[in-house]
Amino acid sequence: MPESSNTHPAASGGGPVRDGIPEHGRIPRYYAVKVELLGLIAELGEGAALPTERELGERFDVSRATIRQAVGELVLEGRLSRRQGSGTFVAGPKLVQPLALGSYTEGLRRAGIQPGRTLITLETVPAGAALGADLRIARDDRVVHIERVLLADDERVGLESTYLVADRFPGLLEVFDPADSLYACLRDRFGVRFEGADERVETVLATPREALLIGTNPALPMLLMHRVSWGPDERPFERVRSLFRGDRLSFSTRLTP
Known part of the structure; x- marks a missing residue:
């Protein structure tokens, strides 16, 4: 069973992530973490290194697998970039x-x-x-x-x-x-x-x-x-x-x- 969250402050109020919330209101935990990561990315700025999976897991109180799924989607979307042997970094605008x-x-x-x-x-x-x-x-x-x-x-x-x-x-x-x-x-x-x-x-x-x-x-x-x-x-x-x-x-x- 995937981790899920029924409430999340960053995912309420019809904001930019509203389209990601299913009608039943239960948000997959990885998606809630993804929303939090978008805020972190904005704070860090282009080129900054993302904290490690372990550090992010402790920060959001989720498993490393959940962090990996959220980060993976952000890499596919071009918000983050992976550099082999160096880590994951905030990508520049498209x-x-x-x-x-x-x-x-x-x-x-x-x-x-x-x-x-x-x-x-x-x-x-x-x-x-x-x-x-x-x-x-x-x-x-x-x-x-x-x-x-x-x-x-x-x-x-x-x-x-x-x-x-x-x-x-x-x-x-x-x-x-x-x-x-x-x-x-x-x-x-x-x-x-x-x-x-x-x-x-x-x-x-x-x-x-x-x-x-x-x-x-x-x-x-x-x-x-x-x-x-x-x-x-x-x-x-x-x-x-x-x-x-x-x-x-x-x-x-x-x-x-």
Whole structure:
């Protein structure tokens, strides 16, 4: 039986944690501890070390298993971060990336964050059936494949895989610097104008390869974005698959009627 608490001062009064309280009013003990930990996190501040499981167990009068469950959820939510051999620390705020027809580079720079990339793959390959259908080309037509780890202030936060119709961008491999913005290169070198895109966002778990490249726990939820973009001629020219750490990034957009 999980530890539970019928009353808890931090969980009453319709505050920000009200949505976590079931209708019967009985709060799992780990959740009550999680609420207390949120207050402690606010007091400690970004980068501060969290007390040990033993110390927290004594402080809240619960078992270490209960502490472990509460801390684990806060790690998954990006409120805390674990450093192997060092302990658990208060994480910084999530990076906010706008959902817009713009590049990753431009979005982070507007937020005062230094973007970066590490090249993994740069090649030309046949499109295949599924990619060819998305880009409206034959399966044997060639596409340029660019795969890069995405950085924010030198922290690995995602993995981006872009496929471009090779015939529309002759010589791209020779002129593109993988450390720079791809969209800037397409705009400046090839005169590309983005007219629109279809984008889909879902939550997934990273594959072992992806987790290794991003440097994250395979059990950590990830945000996966699929995008197909086109220009004024309405012909698709790129498909992008972007995988982002759910504990470090969030996305925003403005909706208007």
